[in-house]
Amino acid sequence: MRISTAWSQQLSFNAMNSQQAKLAKVQQQLSSGLKISAAAEDPAAAARILDLDKSITKTEQYQSNIAATRGRLGLEESALEAANNIMYSAKDLTIQAKNDILSSGDRQAIKLQVDQLLEEMAGIANTKNANGEYIFSGDLATVPAFAKNAVTGEYVYQGGPQQRALQISPTRQVADGDLGFNVFENIDSSSPAADENGKRSVFNTLKALSDGLNSTLNPTSGEITGDRFLRYGLDYSAATVQFDLVANPGPVTAPIDLSGKKFAGVEDVVTEINAQLTAGGFNTDIQARSNGNRIEFASIATPGATSSIQINNTSGTFLTDAGFSNGQVKTGVGAQTFQNQLGDVLADLDAALGSILNARASVGARMNALDSQESQNEKYVIDTKSTLSDTQDLDYADALSKYQSQSTALQAAQQTFTKIKDLSLFKYL
Amino acid sequence: MSGLLATSLSGLLAAQRSLETVQHNISNVNTEGYSRQRVEQGTKAAQFSGEGYIGQGVNVNNITRSYDQFIGKQLNSSLAAFGDSDRYHQLATQVDNVMADPSTGMAPTMNRFFNALNDVANDPSSIPSRQVLLSETGTLTQNFNTMNSRFEEIRAQNNHDMGAMVNDINALAKSIADLNVQISTGLGKTQGLKQPNDLLDQQGALLSKLSEIVNVSVVPQNDGSSNVFIGNGQALVLKAGVGTFTTIQSEFDPGRLEIGLKTANGTANITSQISGGSLAGSLRFRDEVLDPAQQKLGQVAAGLAMEANALHNNGFDLKGKAGVDLFKFSGAEAIPVVQSSLNTGNAVVTANFQDVNANPSAAGKLDFSDFKLTYVNAGGGVDYTLTRVRDNQVINLTANTVAGISTLSFAANQPSNIDVTALPGIDITVDLTGGKTISVGDKSVIRPTYNAAEKIGVNIDDPIKIAAATNIEVDPATNQPVLDGLGNPVIINGAMPNDNRNALQLADLRNKTSLLGGTASFNGTYSQIVSGVGALTHAAEFSASAQETLLNQAKESMSSLSGVNLDEEAANLIKFQQAYQASAQSISVARSLFDTLIGAVR
Secondary structure, three states, X not given: OOOOHHHHHHHHHHHHHHHHHHHHHHHHHHHHOEOOOOHHHOHHHHHHHHHHHHHHHHHHHHHHHHHHHHHHHHHHHHHHHHHHHHHHHHHHHHHHHOOOOOOHHXXXXXXXXHHHHHHHHHHHHOOEOOOOOEOOOHHHOOOOOEEEOOOOOOEEEOOOXXXXXXXXXXXXXXEOOOOHHHHHHOOEOOOOOOOOOOEOOHHHXXXXXXXXXXXXXXXXXXXXXXXXXXXOOOEOOOOOXXXXXXXXOOOEEEEEEOOOOEOOOHHHHHHHHHHHHHHOOOOOOEEEEXXXXXXXXXXXXXXXXXXXXXXXXXXXXXXXXXXXXXXXXXXXXXXXXXXXHHHHHHHHHHHHHHHHHHHHHHHHHHHXXXXXXXXXXXXXXXXXXXXXXXXXXXXHHHHHHHHHHHHHHHHHHHHHHHHHHHOOHHHHO | OHHHHHHHHHHHHHHHHHHHHHHHHHHOOOOOOOOOEEEXXXXXXXXXXOOEEEOOOEEEEEEEEOOOHHHHHHHHHHHHHXXXXXXXXXXXXXXXXXXXXXXXXXXXXXXXXXXXXXXXXXXXXXXXXXXHHXXXXXXXXXXXXXXXXXXXXXXXXXXXXXXXXXXXXXXXXXXXXHHHHHHHHHHHHOOOOOOOHHHHHHHHHHHHHHHHHOOEEEEEOOXXXXXXXXXXXXXXXXXXXXXXXXXXXXXXXXXXXXXXXXEOOEEEEOHHHOOOHHHHXXXXXXXHHHHHHHHHHHHHHHHHHHHHHHHHHHOEOOOOOEOOOOEEOOOHHHOOEEEOOOOOXXXXXXXXXXXXXXXXXXXXXXXXXXXXXXXEEEEOOEEEEEEEOOOOEEEEEEEEEEOOEEEEEEOOOOOOOOOOXXXXXXXXXXXXXXXXXXXXXOEEEEOOOOOHHHHOEEOOOOHHHOOOEOOEOEEOOOXXXXXXXXXXXXXXXXXXXXXXXXXXXXXXXXXXXXXXXXXXXXXXXXXXXXXXXXXXXXXXXXXXXXXHHHHHHHHHHHHHHHOXXXXXXHHHHHHHHHHHHHHHHHHHHHHHHHHHHHHHHO
């Protein structure tokens, strides 16, 4: 067949072009270290690389979440350990104080120690982390978990109602702390001085111990506490809200009307109700107080077994909003004997110890969960990275040998061109 | 005796012609479209004498070119096919590079965005981590914008190229028509017997150039001219007459160019008839790669904004205020609606993205296609039809008109075999207030995803406004939400600075399969776009290299037939040189014979 001169030259150019393109491709692979640089070279692999990258960044984020959780749980663990030691000291002191042969001076000496323990306990419950967050305050970590009520002198929980959780795997969340409410306040009690739910906080237990040692064996007043979070107040600007507080003996019925009013915080509600009680002349019988983020009512005229307080709804939603039930009633109890009071204190200290131990056990379990999830995540990252490497990283040995053969092929094409160019009949004319 | 001289002279002349032709061939060895020429020689009519017929030498009958119409046609169609797939491949590679580039690709920024959300969940009261989230959100939206503007740049470049190609077509058509005149004149001079070879070659080269841009069919005429047609018989060149190509703007989108042919009756839209050549490659690239990639990117942007905004609106910020939109992405301007210029009514059609809080699957129902809304008023609850432009799937819509505002909803009465079972993640209303009218046949095009990636932005600039909290009150002892009298969770109406539950839900959008009918995550949808474009580019690369092979084969057969081989010409040079020398020698012999005779007589 005829070969035209221009076409034979074109063929040589084409050959050199294609060899050069292949060489440039290998060169690019060698300099980037990547098998593919554009999705077109292997669309399925390109999508897989994006997916694998996503899995790796996501899992690495879970790893850093785990590290953050572990740091916080570690801090909580050491706080709980200190609380544990305080409980043991308090128990020792209680058992010591129950000894009848002690003089009132000896008891005063023990009381001073107990007061010290109480302050220490409050300090522990208000532990802050490096970010300045109160670790037992839940989702309201900007305020101390426990604050002393100015009226009653009791420590009350004022943190948030919810514990923050962190994501440590696509499907697993772990709480990075515990609510002070659950650890220190909501503790089962067999004492008559327990609240209407049968609970007494570790602070109140220690206070009862201190009071007993001081021979202040007071009867308790009837007290009811709403169990709803009222920190940010109530808005009744467009609602009719009325309820009655009934105090016995008497009975004295105090009607309260909050209709058309708006309150920015729980203290505002307390102030308004106390103002209405004063206006109606009930303030010597009934008192409203804030208990951290909640509201409580007490009959204060004659504290003791016969004194009770009751709440009755007349209209509106106050009872639901504040966490009372209609007709809820609580009767106070008379003064206990020294031995009974300390006996109950001892039982409640055991319950509190149990609550702190439970929290410690739960922290330990979560730490274990973090460890096992961390190693799972780590394994996953390593496996995924190796898959990613198989998918996107260059096999240098293969690429280098390809580079060799490509450059040889290019040289061959160039040499062929120069040789063929010389083959011309005109040279012989 | 005189016959002897004349015969030699004819040989001399023929050899001279042949040598000239050989030289012509050698000179044009690199001329594009040149076909080698040959001198066709024949014996002169013999002289009859008593002894018989005496040969009178050689005649130059014709100078012909080695050309085969069939091979020429094959070359042109190969050129068109290669021009198409090569252009398509080049453009698709640009999109492919934009999407796979790790510095501009969406995947890494999306990962960083979700990681920043996780960091806010870890430490919801920390202003620095909120600030990081805001800047990562900014980077994400900017990346959406940047990628969209890269697509727009490619579109503008493609439009510009299409305009240039149309100008080339017109210039080539003019030259072909001019050559038609010259060729028919040249052929006419010889009563149609001798072909103007070089003019025909020039015209062939122009037709090849034209074929690279658009596939044409060439019909040779008896007078040597060539008529050129496009598509199914749109005349581009008829002898000396030339049709004019032009670019026209699409009815619904001024940024979309279509191809028109100016005729006596106005401009005919022949876009659908453009089949081969780089022009078809440009059109195919736009329809198959660029538009879907841009729309699907918009689908990811719109879906992300819908889902994240819905969650963010449910949450509460660091100050305890209800969350506002995280992404700037709402209102009528987010979805462009283009009304046809042919509409006779003046009703205003608007479309809005559905609220995910009200329609949980709204983001999943989003479709990357444009939609055409037509007023049909067909009765039976079928007031409008909505056509999904990408596959012409039609659904019926019912209008519920209150105070002049028609709200369109999925009609009870639907065509059979539809795979759209609800509105595609958007709400459509038609404003007929103030005496506005709509006529049957009025059309609007709704483009939910087309420029969503361009429109997306960050709505908040204050890190405090990031709604990381849900403020749902829980009972601390049981960790269960507190319910109000109606069984709904109670919301705390104040700041819960360490509540991270909404941030956790936002971060979990990374894993949520909220797009493509609830089958794909945002990252997953994006990697589908990347692999989709990659696959198209990959296929285009294969088809371009296959077409190149076919083109090379056609070029090879063409050059094998028509191309100049210098060795062959060198051999011919020698051959005709020898013939010339021999003829000259025989003249010299004739002269000496004559001299001998004169001498003998003297």
